[in-house]
Amino acid sequence: MSLPSSPLRRPRLLIVGCGDVGMRVLKLLASRWQVFALTSSAERFAALRDAGALPLLGNLDEPATLSRLAGLAEHVLHMAPPASVGATDERSRHLLQALALRKAPRSLIYVSTTGVYGDCGGARFDETRATAPATERGQRRVDAEQQLRLFARRFGTRVSLLRVPGIYAPDRPGGHPRERLLSGAPVLRREDDVYTNHIHADDLARACVAALFHALPQRAVHVCDDTELLMGDYFDLAAELCGLARPPRLSRAEAAAQMSPVRLSFMSESRRLANVRLKRELRLKLRYPTVREGLV
Known part of the structure; x- marks a missing residue:
């Protein structure tokens, strides 16, 4: 067509x-x-x-x-x-x-x-x-x-x-969670986590x-x-597929003390x-x- x-x-x-x-x-x-x-x-x-x-x-x-x-x-x-x-x-x-x-x-x-x-x-x-x-x-x-x-x-x-x-895409610059996993960047604990798309x-x-x-x-x-995953579960899945360690988990209060406002803003919106x-x-x-x- x-x-x-x-x-x-x-x-x-x-x-x-x-x-x-x-x-x-x-x-x-x-x-x-x-x-x-x-x-x-x-x-x-x-x-x-x-x-x-x-x-x-x-x-x-x-x-x-x-x-x-x-x-x-x-x-x-x-x-x-x-x-x-x-x-x-x-x-x-x-x-x-x-x-x-x-x-x-x-x-x-x-x-x-x-x-x-x-x-x-x-x-x-x-x-x-x-x-x-x-x-x-x-x-x-x-x-x-x-x-x-x-x-x-x-x-x-x-x-x-x-x-x-x-x-995301494995061949996209910055488009694979592998780099973030290798850096050891934390994610939120399950009770504080958000759905991502x-x-x-x-x-x-x-x-x-x-x-x-x-x-x-x-x-x-x-x-x-x-896909319907919490953000932490997404990174856990990526870690499994890459053969890497799962990221550490933080409470929202801990994250607020450690993360930049921009990164924290992406962890503050949950939708499916x-x-x-x-x-x-x-x-x-x-x-x-x-x-x-x-x-x-």
Whole structure:
């Protein structure tokens, strides 16, 4: 199946934020699509070309560098993270302003985060749950989602919000818990622990492609696997698979005294995500349905 396009050329896709997952998307699409990749570093041009993309130099923090994006592609995959401070996402604002200068794209896929929900006390829920971010990191993502919904209403673009939890893959930089296990970093004891959610980087890339074909307009989708583990149990499983010692366990009070606020914030939000829309609407069959398959 392919998206409707002119018989004279391949469909055009602009990837904004073409990091590890973006490169995986390129492997899936570059032979059949014309793909442009925005980068702020000319040093990445060779790698992007080798992967099948036409690199474009531009910086989301510098709006004047983005004007050439207007009308460039019918489809946009936005994976660029917000800046690291503040409660708003000015990078997304600059991107949308550039895209609005000419004919708006037909579809725009945004890779968001499940941090938009804040702490849910371990509840299991679907995408109809209201957002309630507890950190500026989550607030920036909610701001981006709201901007995209407004853009969709104004220009008729089919916007899809992919809410993504922890991304992992053995071949992804920092994408395997082995390094943390080797460092001896502790986890919370069971009575203080939180549920975490996961997705393999390859399945996330496949979900991005599936959204181009099948996503419903203005729809949020949880892109997560079927794993349902407390964080400590996840690291215990990884230790078993790697043949390493299990991490030490701390009480929450001990963790608060020893860990950085950023690391502690990831241990303060507990949720279990339903992925029915991912399977039914995006029609994605997970290649790695649980972390047990994906970590080996």
